[in-house]
Amino acid sequence: MQYITAPIIDHVDKVESWNPKSIGSDAFxxxxxxxVDKEMKQVIPDSVPRLQGQDAPSRARYIVRKGDVLVSTVRPNLNGVAVINEEMDGATASTGYCVLRPNNTSLDSQYLFHWVQTPAFVEKMVKQATGANYPAVSDKIIKKSRIPLPSFDEQKRIAATLDKAYSLRRNRLQAMQLADQLLCAAFLDMYGDPVTNPKGWDVQRMGDVIDFKGGSQPPKSTFVNEPRDGYVRLIQIRDFKSDRYPTYIPAELAKRQFDVDDVMIARYGPPVFQILRGLSGSYNVALMKAIPKGGITKDFIFHLLRLPAYQNRVIAASERTAGQTGVNLKLLNNFDVPLPPVEAQKKICLTLSRLEKLTSEMQSFTEDALDLFNGLSQKAFSGLL
Known part of the structure; x- marks a missing residue:
């Protein structure tokens, strides 16, 4: 059965806005x-600060209510979406979100939440995004997009089924995150805290042992979405999470390239300063490569840069560049790095390789859960579930 479609705007209520500066020193x-965690698709309470009204950012405007669906208008390919729960009821959201408030008579909140995660919705938003370095869509584009609209009871049935698949996917993601935390803790135990250097390693300046090389940005007009002779894969930050939107460019424009074992860094966010590896190709300006200058291995760099001692300071000092959060390279280059001898580095990384296998398996399980969720979603919104 093919469902009729309707513009989202016809089935959502108006969202109230305000200026928090009006409450002075009171908090919100x-x-x-x-x-919003873009993997878990939920608001993370620890990432929701309480600010005094007088310190409110200019984008703090929308008052959200339980059941509202947030859709990030920025970088739609990352699909920053979430549904507001009771804990976040009454909070204020950034104008960087389109806040959708289902009327709950013709449109169910959970049904809408699952719809805005579908490849069909995401691809439509990506195609309509504007801005090469900071792609975004407007509230109007999101609200005028169409949604399959069965009866309200049918929506609730579909949402209940997808909720179960979503729960499985979330549990797998949480397990993977725990495995990743275990990997980081094991490295810290063998290496020691870089701030206190309890192992007494020789201390080097980070910029003296690692060269951070930024990527290049070919014209968007040269992009193609399928492999061709004489073309090279252009890797973007999103590609480390999903292979859904591959991009290829002419080989002569692939100025900066990297291999599978190279350590790559997300220069911009959110989230800023992700440490990535596992792909190969040419890389764009949103990425940079961490190149060993000598006395340090690629594997060791990968684990080193993921330590909270460096992560927290880089994220806290990130700069605003064209509306994006960016890595402060001067800060990064000037970090002190306690550096074990190369043989000790190799021994540490060999031990960690066994844990990395567990993390890799968890990644595979998570991708299976995502495939299941996407398969069910496709059937559900096509009237086949």
Whole structure:
């Protein structure tokens, strides 16, 4: 059965806005673009600060209610979406979100939440995004997009089924995150805290042992979405999470390239300063490569840069560049790095390789859960579930 479709705007209520500066020194909860976990598709309470009204950012405007669906208008390919729960009821969201408030008579909140995660919705938003370095869509584009609209009871049935698949996917993601935390803790145990250097390693300046090389940005007009002779894969930050939107460019424009074992860094966010590896190709300006200068291995760099001692300071000092959160290279280059001898580095990384296998398996399980969720979603919104 093929469902009729309707513009989302016809089935959502108006969302109230305000200026928190009106409450002076009183506090309010602020949901920023970084407050939503783009993997888990939920607002993370620890990432929702309480701010005084007088310190409110200019984008703090929308009062959200339980059941509202947030859709990030920025970088739609990352699909920053979430549904507001009771804990976040009454918080204030950034204007970087389109806040959708289902009327709950013709449109169910959970049904809408699952719809805005579908490849069909995401691809439509990506195609309509404007801005090469900071792609975004407007509230109007999101609200005028169409949604399959069965009866309200049927929507609730579909949402209940997808809720179960979503729960499985979330549990797998949480397990993977725990495995990743275990990997980081094991490295810290063998290496020691870089701030206190309890192992007494020789201390080097980070910029003296690692060269951070930024990527290049070919014209968007040269992009193609399928492999061709004489073309090279252009890797973007999103590609480390999903292979859904591959991009290829002419080989002569692939100025900066990297291999599978190279350590790559997300220069911009949110989230800023992700440490990535596992792909190969040419890389764009949103990425940079961490190149060993000598006395340090690629594997060791990968684990080193993921330590909270460096992560927290880089994220806290990130700069605003064209509306994006960016890595402060001067800060990064000037970090002190306690550096074990190369043989000790190799021994540490060999031990960690066994844990990395577990993390890799968890990644595979998570991708299976995502495939299941996407398969069910496709059937559900096509009237085949």
């Amino acid at each position: 909860q602020y949901i920023d673009l970084s407050s």
